[in-house]
Amino acid sequence: MDFLNNFQxxxxxxxxxxxxxxxxxxxxxxxxxxxxxxxxSLELMLNAVDMNFVVFNRFLCPGQMDGxxxxxxxxxxxxxxxxxxxxxIINAYRISKDIDVKDLTKMKF
Amino acid sequence: xxxxLPLLILVLPLLMFLFLGLFGKFMSHKWAGxxxxxxxxVTMLMAYYTAYVYFFSGDFVGEDGTRLQYIVFNQDWxxxxxxxxxxxxxxLDPISALMLVVITTISFMVHLYSNGYMRDHHGVxxxxxxxxxxxxxxxxxxxLGLVVATNIFQMYIFWELVGASSYLxxxxxxxxxxxxxxxxxxxxxxxxxxxxFLIGILVLSFTTETFDFMSLTSAPxxxxxxxxxxxxxxxxxxxxxxxGQMFLGxxxxxxxxxxIFMGGxxxxxxxxxxxxxxxxxxxxxxxSALIHAATMVVAGVYLVARLFPLFMINDxxxxxxxxxxxxxxxxxxxYAAVVACTQLDIKRVLAFSTISxxxxxxxxxxxxxxxxxxxxxxxxxxxxxxxxxMFKALLFLGAGALIHAVGSxxxxxxxxxxxxxxxxxxxxxxxxxxxxxxxxxxxxFSKDEILTACFGNSIIAYVWMSMVAGLxxxxxxxxxxxxxxxxxxxxxxxxxxxxxxxxxxxxxxxxLAVVATFAGFVPFGDLVTWNGHPHHGGINWMIASISLCVxxxxxxxxTIMYRKENxxxxxxxxxxxxxxxxxxxxxxxxxxxMFITHKIIFNSICKPIAWFDRHIIDGTMDAFAxxxxxxxxxxxxxxxxxxxxxxxVYLIGAIVLGGxxxxxxxxxF
Numbered sequence: 001m002d003f004l005n006n007f008q009x010x011x012x013x014x015x016x017x018x019x020x021x022x023x024x025x026x027x028x029x030x031x032x033x034x035x036x037x038x039x040x041s042l043e044l045m046l047n048a049v050d051m052n053f054v055v056f057n058r059f060l061c062p063g064q065m066d067g068x069x070x071x072x073x074x075x076x077x078x079x080x081x082x083x084x085x086x087x088x089i090i091n092a093y094r095i096s097k098d099i100d101v102k103d104l105t106k107m108k109f
Numbered sequence: 110x111x112x113x114l115p116l117l118i119l120v121l122p123l124l125m126f127l128f129l130g131l132f133g134k135f136m137s138h139k140w141a142g143x144x145x146x147x148x149x150x151v152t153m154l155m156a157y158y159t160a161y162v163y164f165f166s167g168d169f170v171g172e173d174g175t176r177l178q179y180i181v182f183n184q185d186w187x188x189x190x191x192x193x194x195x196x197x198x199x200x201l202d203p204i205s206a207l208m209l210v211v212i213t214t215i216s217f218m219v220h221l222y223s224n225g226y227m228r229d230h231h232g233v234x235x236x237x238x239x240x241x242x243x244x245x246x247x248x249x250x251x252x253l254g255l256v257v258a259t260n261i262f263q264m265y266i267f268w269e270l271v272g273a274s275s276y277l278x279x280x281x282x283x284x285x286x287x288x289x290x291x292x293x294x295x296x297x298x299x300x301x302x303x304x305x306f307l308i309g310i311l312v313l314s315f316t317t318e319t320f321d322f323m324s325l326t327s328a329p330x331x332x333x334x335x336x337x338x339x340x341x342x343x344x345x346x347x348x349x350x351x352x353g354q355m356f357l358g359x360x361x362x363x364x365x366x367x368x369i370f371m372g373g374x375x376x377x378x379x380x381x382x383x384x385x386x387x388x389x390x391x392x393x394x395x396x397s398a399l400i401h402a403a404t405m406v407v408a409g410v411y412l413v414a415r416l417f418p419l420f421m422i423n424d425x426x427x428x429x430x431x432x433x434x435x436x437x438x439x440x441x442x443x444y445a446a447v448v449a450c451t452q453l454d455i456k457r458v459l460a461f462s463t464i465s466x467x468x469x470x471x472x473x474x475x476x477x478x479x480x481x482x483x484x485x486x487x488x489x490x491x492x493x494x495x496x497x498x499m500f501k502a503l504l505f506l507g508a509g510a511l512i513h514a515v516g517s518x519x520x521x522x523x524x525x526x527x528x529x530x531x532x533x534x535x536x537x538x539x540x541x542x543x544x545x546x547x548x549x550x551x552x553x554f555s556k557d558e559i560l561t562a563c564f565g566n567s568i569i570a571y572v573w574m575s576m577v578a579g580l581x582x583x584x585x586x587x588x589x590x591x592x593x594x595x596x597x598x599x600x601x602x603x604x605x606x607x608x609x610x611x612x613x614x615x616x617x618x619x620x621l622a623v624v625a626t627f628a629g630f631v632p633f634g635d636l637v638t639w640n641g642h643p644h645h646g647g648i649n650w651m652i653a654s655i656s657l658c659v660x661x662x663x664x665x666x667x668t669i670m671y672r673k674e675n676x677x678x679x680x681x682x683x684x685x686x687x688x689x690x691x692x693x694x695x696x697x698x699x700x701x702x703m704f705i706t707h708k709i710i711f712n713s714i715c716k717p718i719a720w721f722d723r724h725i726i727d728g729t730m731d732a733f734a735x736x737x738x739x740x741x742x743x744x745x746x747x748x749x750x751x752x753x754x755x756x757x758v759y760l761i762g763a764i765v766l767g768g769x770x771x772x773x774x775x776x777x778f
Contacts, residue, residue: 107750
């Protein structure tokens with residue numbers, strides 16, 4: 001098992017999945033009409049970014065913890081943001097009995 | 110003299126204005142009236158004391174018996190640059206001391222009188238009673254500040270202030286359209302005149318480099334002694350060099366004085382700027398008595414008197430300023446007297462009579478020359494100002510009592526009131542006798558001095574003014590007979606029958622009647638003369654008896670025509686129908702003004718300006734608005750309300766920016 005013996009982690013191994021996750025998130029955010037699904041896509045993008053922070057911290061400046069802390073903050077804030085978003089979605093549902101984003105276009109010119 | 114007391118004379122009315130204006134609505138009508146009257150009473154006592162000290166203490170008399178000018182205080186108010194400093198101060202000299210007495214006396218009488226006048230028969234107070242007292246105090250403050258001004262700029266400031274308070278008081282009944290338009294008319298006409306005044310001030314102070322009355326008026330004339338012992342070398346050099354320059358046929362000095370006189374013409378209602386005064390009678394009658402008879406309207410005369418040495422220098426240098434004063438005054442006196450003979454409204458008769466009497470004072474100043482009884486005209490003018498203030502205020506307050514009792518301004522609603530209102534009748538008669546110039550009432554003495562001064566100057570002026578004096582006696586007694594005699598008045602008996610008014614209204618009448626009777630015996634020549642030297646002329650009995658005869662003839666004519674109801678006035682009217690119609694319509698001066706403003710000024714100046722404003726200026730602004738509007742309509746589709754379309758735009762933008770950055774880095778680095 002030469003491959004396994006010579007196996008070494010390198011940053012691309014994390015960055016490529018992270019990029020894939022991010023693109024999934026963008027795709028989902030743009031195409032899904034359900035607001036819950038959009039919120040999930042948003043979380044996907046955030047997580048991809050969090051992963052990037054951790055990876056760059058680990059490979060570029062291993063002795064420091066700055067990226068880790070950023071990630072922690074981002075997770076905490078993402079939790080709060082999700083709570084707010086869910087609240088908005090619930091209210092939108094109460095008004096229009098629907099959470100399709102195509103129907104929520106009142107805030108325009 | 111300490112500066113405290115003179116300062117208080119100015120400050121107290123101002124404080125009363127602020128106090129009544131700010132807190133008036135929190136106090137009862139009665140107390141507002143009492144406080145206002147008491148404040149003015151105290152001011153009057155202080156002014157009396159100041160005048161007494163000035164005239165009789167002997168501190169202000171020079172070694173040769175000349176009365177000196179005295180500056181109580183003179184503070185820098187606005188220091189601009191160089192010697193251009195505007196000061197506010199308090200100047201005591203014979204005429205300002207005289208005016209202090211006149212203004213505070215009349216103002217106190219009017220304050221007292223208004224307590225009775227400003228409520229109806231049932232004792233219900235007028236709306237805005239406290240406001241009325243606040244404005245009266247403001248006016249008193251402004252007028253006192255005007256007469257004690259130490260420099261021409263301070264005078265101008267207070268000049269505008271009296272104009273503003275006059276505007277406020279004419280428009281006191283601001284729910285009445287006629288009062289509103291009368292107040293606007295007064296304001297605009299006097300403001301137009303003040304434009305001339307301001308330009309005159311600028312020209313004068315530009316050539317003399319001073320605003321100060323002391324330096325301006327003490328410039329000596331050849332053959333006349335230096336006035337008031339003030340160093341006058343600066344002003345004199347300036348006048349001889351700067352003001353001597355010629356401009357459009359007159360020296361700069363003549364122009365300056367004529368323009369300043371134009372301001373005086375506006376305030377003192379000289380023809381052709383008199384049109385506001387008859388309309389100003391829309392204000393409450395006490396206001397007419399105070400502002401439009403006794404004090405504010407003589408401000409023009411006071412202005413000419415204040416600058417009189419300058420006018421005299423101008424005359425000596427061959428300028429026409431004094432002659433213009435004479436001619437304007439003489440024409441106005443005659444015109445107003447003729448118009449007064451035909452008016453229906455008793456306040457309008459008195460208004461035209463005021464115009465005519467002020468014109469008398471102007472003529473008196475205009476004919477005053479050093480060689481004619483040593484400037485008798487100046488002294489006569491100030492004397493007439495004093496006596497006229499007293500008897501004209503008396504007549505106006507009497508008219509107010511009549512209007513209050515009858516409820517109309519029209520003499521046709523009055524007729525035969527002599528038994529119903531005995532006090533008003535007697536006091537009004539005293540006023541008429543005084544203005545007609547019957548010995549021994551005060552008007553006799555002052556008018557005699559004026560006619561003597563006219564006689565010394567030219568025989569034409571004398572004959573002309575004697576004729577106007579006769580007309581004065583005629584129209585005043587016409588008014589008197591039509592109010593108190595003519596025929597018996599048909600009235601409803603009982604509560605609403607005309608009767609004498611409460612004591613607050615009759616007391617001022619009685620006091621003023623006493624003053625109007627005896628004011629002629631004041632030794633005026635000792636007190637007020639142009640250069641402070643006592644003037645011992647005495648009465649010129651030849652002229653006095655002629656004018657007495659003229660007055661008696663005129664009164665006799667009025668008695669024949671108006672004492673009892675008879676057809677004589679009607680027949681007289683049909684004898685000169687055109688003259689009567691023209692006089693009744695005030696010689697169509699108002700119509701002339703309407704024609705000039707509406708037909709000429711509005712059409713040729715205002716309309717093009719309005720077109721420019723509507724089309725060019727408004728058009729530019731409208732174009733800006735229209736372009737912005739169009740542009741925003743065009744791009745408003747971007748804000749669709751659809752969140753995902755925003756994300757698309759954001760994403761594309763991010764890709765373009767990111768790709769662009771990378772491309773730039775690869776290409777250039």
